[in-house]
Amino acid sequence: MKQKRAKSVAILAALLCAAGAGAGAQEQVATSQAPQSPQTSSNTPATPQTPAKVTSSEEVTVTATGETRDVQSIDQKLLLESTPGTSPIAILGHLPSVSITSADPYGAYEWAVRISIRGFNQNQLGFTLDDVPLGDMSYGNLNGLHISRALIDENLGKAALSQGTGSLDTASTSNLGGAVQFFSTDPNDKRGFTAQQSFGSFNGSRTFARYDSGLLSTHTKLFIDGVYQTSNKWRGEGPIRQSYFQFNTKLQQFVGSKGVLTVYADYSNRQEVDYQDENKLWVKQFGYKTDNFGDWNTSLQAANAYNAQGGGGHVFAGIPTVFPGSIPQIQSGFGDLSNDPEDVGYYAAGGLRKDFIGYVKYNTAITSHLTSKTTVYGHHNNGAGLWYTPYVPTVDTFLNPVSPISERTSEYRIARGGILSALTYDTGRNTLEGGFWFEKESFDLARRYYGTTPQGPGRSIYDTPVFPFWTQWAYNFPTNLFQVHLQDSFHITPSITVAAGFKTSETYTTGTLVGYNVGVNLAPTDSAANYAQGKLTSGKPFLPQVGVNFKMRGNNEVFADVAENVRAFQAGGKGFGTSPWGTTQAGFNALTSNLKSESSWSEEGGFRHTDNHIQAQASYFHVNFYNRLLAIQQGPGIAGNASILSNVGGVTTNGVDGAITARLHNGWTFYNALTYSNSTYDSDYNASATTVIPTGGKTVVDAPKFLYKNELSYTKKGFDAHIGSDFMSKRYFTYTDDNSVDGRFLGNFGTSYHVDEIGPFDQLKLQLNVYNFASTKYWGTIGTNGFVASDPTSIANNTLQPGAPRAITGTFTVKF
Secondary structure, three states: OHHHHHHHHHHHHHHHHHHHOOOOHHHHHHHHOOOOOOOOOOOOOOOOOOOOOOOOOOOOEOOOOOOOOOEEEEOHHHHHHOOOOOOHHHHHHHOOOEEEEOOOOOOOOOOOOEEEEOOEOHHHOEEEEOOEEOOOOOOOOOOOOOHHHHOOHHHEEEEEEEEOOOOOOOOOOOOOOEEEEEEEOOOOOOOEEEEEEEEEOOOEEEEEEEEEOOOOOOOEEEEEEEEEEEEEOOOOOOOOEEEEEEEEEEEEEEEOOOEEEEEEEEEEEEEEEOOOOEOHHHHHHHOOOOOOOOOHHHHHHHHHHHHHHHHOOOOOOOOOOOOOOOHHHHOOOOOOOOOOHHHHOOOOEEEEEEEEEEEEEEEEEOOOOEEEEEEEEEEEEEEEEEEEEOOOOEEOOOOOEEEOOEEEEEEEEEEEEEEEEEEEEEOOOEEEEEEEEEEEEEEEEEEEEEOOEOOEOOOOOOOOOOOOOEEEEEEEEEEEEEEEEEEEEEEOOOOEEEEEEEEEEEEEEEEEEEEEEEEOOOOOOOOHHHOOOEEEEEEEEEEEEEEEEEEOOOOEEEEEEEEEEEOOOOOOOOOOOOOOOOOOHHHHHHHHOOOOOOEEEEEEEEEEEEOOOEEEEEEEEEEEEEOOEEEEEOOOHHHOOOEEEEEOOOEEEEEEEEEEEEEOOOOEEEEEEEEEEEEEEOOOEEOOOOOEEOOOOOEOOOOOOEEEEEEEEEEEOOEEEEEEEEEEOOEEOEOOOOOEEOOEEEEEEEEEEEEEEEOOEEEEEEEEEEEOOOOOOOEEEEOEOEOEOOOOOOOOOOOEEEOOOOEEEEEEEEEO
16 A cells, blocks of 8 residues: 555656656645545545745755756745845846846836846746746736736745756747746645735835645645735835735645646736936936926926927916926026936826736646646736826817826737646656647737826826827737647766757737727828738747756766747837837838848856755856847837837857855855856947948947856854845946946845744744845946937936835744
8 A cells, every 4th residue: 555655646746847847846845745545545635744844044056957958946045035025036136147137126116127148138038937928027018927926926936047048848939048937836735824024114014924725635725825015116206106916826636646736826916106217417417316206296397398498399378488406407508408308207107017817737647657737827917007298298179288298008908828738758768748838819009198187197196097088009919829849858878868859939920900090180190001010920940959968976967058049029019129010011011021030049068066065057158149130219219109120130148157055064055156248249230221330249238247146144943144245247228338337236134033833823933134235326227118229428218227225124924
């Protein structure tokens, strides 16, 4: 009986290891405690065991032993150390070659949070949660959602990063530069309740609660939890509250001794008020905390002054015609708009997002060698990006000006569903795995304007507006995608492993103009010819990946890998990223004859060492990025002008990185990660028939050459303390490298103390976190609204975000 149960549990553990592709240790622990098969014992499950407790003594996994690729991960250690509410994206910043920037202390403000890896930015990477695709996690996401909206942070069990070559089985059409796979925690075998309360800087408050059912007699276990977080922006006036509510639930049903059915659901309601995008001149002139006005009368005055001083538009009597406050100091005199005084501040801007995402997954061991996993998922999103614009006035049905300001929206709706399925055949020496991914999506995107009055904006920035007076344009993008992959890992000898495989990726997207100039007739000369419509296919039928691993003596190994990846075209209207539909019909027709998908060829090799005291890895990487697409704006990006999509050549990246975790004496651990990466443009490009932009040999925008991270931590019994620093070198924000932001050095500190099994409680814990403890002034995210060819005076493209000052958070957690 014991032998039979041991075999069934081993099969179950094996299938979930294969299906999880690196899922966290917590998932594997849970599966090993599956109830006994009714055939081998009774209909009563095995006695639940207390799940292994995760403590702060665990380290960052700087290397994945046996992999033929560069794979690194973060587990519960960093999650426990970090401030509650910190985005999983920000936590990835501990890894080498990973550059994380944001405008807030937690990496939670989606407009500004950015991740880049080895010269590739966020929308050139792939992201999944429990294998379910999240798209490219860009702000105006066309095919997914941000991880912070898909999973409550406390429910993150593990995040695995495949730098460079990525993973063949990743469900992504954007992973040119690597893949990030997030994995949620499983329900605990033991029934319990967790409550957590945090308070912090800027009136921050976060409340989290989770209930675990434990392993029930029906061979079922589940958790249900929720979080509410709110805080103020660290700069700005008026409406500055950021908040979100989120709900997660996950159920696991053990089916006999060979199968596990998992059901997961997430609901997120997020409200964000934007930090104003800045430039160097404004911050120097008006201070580090300059931001939007947040005052309606001040905003009216700024808009009216712009119209009166040469901006065009109606000038309202009774409203001053000079810019408010100290803004005239950047003017040489009345009528000087050269330093962009109108964009110094607006009333407010923000983002509203409501998402529901869920999946049903079934993993089973068909035989002792053959396992399968199938996931069916769905996602629905309603969202809007809001901006009170001074460039389009509110008008009545007769086109009479009512207010110099209107509320502009970019409105999103995503309805998508798909299926992923894979089979794995493992003989011990040979592992053959193959699968497919299919997704069908309908994506709606519209640009609309809503009325205001001289007395007020008419609605809160936290409310979704209704009844627009003008719809500039509206699109629908139906998309079908199909991807298959096949890979084999073969142990030629106990020391040598070769892995090879390929994937086929095809995406079919049609841009359909639903309407334009709807409502008041603000654009009488507009026509359908000014908007692109039509179908595009992207992808490649054969994308190979080959790798080798050689294990040497003394826990040493070397590895090497090559891979080709491709990125699907982005759906979007005028002013949206690198969308082919962001131009006119004539421009689109000209594109379709020679437009090629962006692609990359990545090569990497490295050395690993792993023992009880040291985890270390050093890697060399070389990447060729081909057919780089650039949307050349025909005016300011914020104005939403049409763009010309151009193939501007390639990018070459060479670099080395390394990381080491050393377990020192008596609970001390020291972590270091260092990266040198040089990404340069291969050639100049033509901005027009007569204008050549000299980018050949220039450093890629937002690609720091040097990164250094370290952390010293100490753990003894229930006490933990850690102090770390993060250095990032200079970053350029123009394609010709004629302007940049300086490097920055940030320090962070945290400490906690917990007591286990005290009275009726399983655990009591106190935690303190300090972000940027020196309160260093620095530039955070750059290029929030795109980059431009040249901006030597830093006034041509206002897309810089000052970094957040010191933030302190205290947290109390109770488990019982």
